[in-house]
Amino acid sequence: MQKYFLCGYGELSEGQSKGFSLGDTAADTANVFAVMKDGEVYVYKNRCPHRGIGLDWQPDQFLDAEGALIQCASHGALFLIESGQCIAGPCTGDALTPVPVEHSPEGLYVLLAD
Template sequence: MQKHFLCGYEDLNEGDSKGFSLGDKSAGMNNVFAVKKDGEVYAYKNVCPHRGINLEWQPDQFLDSEKALIQCASHGALFEIRTGECIAGPCAGDALTPVPVEYAQDGLYVLLAD
């Protein structure tokens, strides 16, 4: 597992989402996004399980209008923030791939497979 700095605590506000490109471009980018809900940070690979594409059309726009669920901008599938489980749409029953989050003094890190 490789540890990647994601952001400082102040860079991700409650109820917001943010996308990140991590890793060496020559080795392939690792696109992830994070959501802060109820003081916890949840991170997932930025890949729709139905289409294999990024979830957002606009930078950092991963949530529905109520900021209650993660939404795929391509076909509207809805995912639980805490579990990544798809609860509506063509990939119902599938789930986003979670990425472990580590809290440190200087901010948030994610752990990605080598």
């Protein structure tokens, strides 16, 4: 496992999403995004299970208009923030790939497989 600094605590606010490129940007696992909901931070690989493409339609835009669900910009699939489970769209029943988060005094780190 590789440990990567994600961001400081002040860089992600409640109800916001933010994308990150980590390590070797050519690597499949290098792009992730984070969402803060109810004080918890959820991090997933930025890869839709339906087409294998990034979810964001603009930088840091991973949520639907209400900020209640993660939404794929390509085909509108909707995912639960807390679990990454797809609840609507062509990949219903599939899920986003979660990335473990580690809290430290400096901020948030993520752990990615080598």
